[in-house]
Amino acid sequence: MIIVSACLAGMKCAWDGKARSCDKVIQLVKEGKAIPLCPEQLGGLSTPRSPVEQRDKLVVTKDGTNVSLEFNRGAQEVLKLAKLVDCKKAILKSKSPSCGSNLVYDGSFSDKLIKGDGVLAKLLKENGIEVLTEKEI
Ligand code: SF4
Numbered sequence: 300m301i302i303v304s305a306c307l308a309g310m311k312c313a314w315d316g317k318a319r320s321c322d323k324v325i326q327l328v329k330e331g332k333a334i335p336l337c338p339e340q341l342g343g344l345s346t347p348r349s350p351v352e353q354r355d356k357l358v359v360t361k362d363g364t365n366v367s368l369e370f371n372r373g374a375q376e377v378l379k380l381a382k383l384v385d386c387k388k389a390i391l392k393s394k395s396p397s398c399g400s401n402l403v404y405d406g407s408f409s410d411k412l413i414k415g416d417g418v419l420a421k422l423l424k425e426n427g428i429e430v431l432t433e434k435e436i
Contacts, residue, residue, distance in 0.1 A: 300385065301334070302381050304392040304395070306319040306320075308324050308333070314339075314347060314348050315350075323433070324390055333390070338418070340373070342368075342373025354405075370419075381426070387428060388429045391417070393433060399415075400430045403415045
């Protein structure tokens with residue numbers, strides 16, 4: 300079973316209340332091969348919500364509110380489900396502070412990308428789950 304970012308499966312769960320639909324991911328869900336989850340919603344954040352970036356090992360909104368607790372809680376909830384279904388692979392939304400893999404925004408809210416993983420992507424990798432973005436499938 301594959302875990303996928305819910306926004307890629309067409310759920311309107313992104314920070315702006317919109318989806319980030321990806322046809323290939325939607326097809327995987329239709330075929331029963333993938334489970335869509337949104338770690339930020341599972342962590343207790345509302346939708347829509349303020350955009351967030353990682354900065355100095357924290358996760359903060361543009362006005363400086365620390366939402367690290369919600370991000371970590373949501374990532375742990377996804378990991379819990381990944382273990383329940385013996386997930387070995389995840390397809391997550393690129394560049395997100397939760398779901399991004401290998402490339403994330405730098406914390407300056409100026410569209411600059413740096414090497415790094417989102418909170419969920421990092422946790423899944425640490426637990427032996429392969430993480431791909433929608434651009435890599
Ligand atoms: Fe999509 Fe992940 Fe952001 Fe949720 S946390 S909206 S699944 S990129």
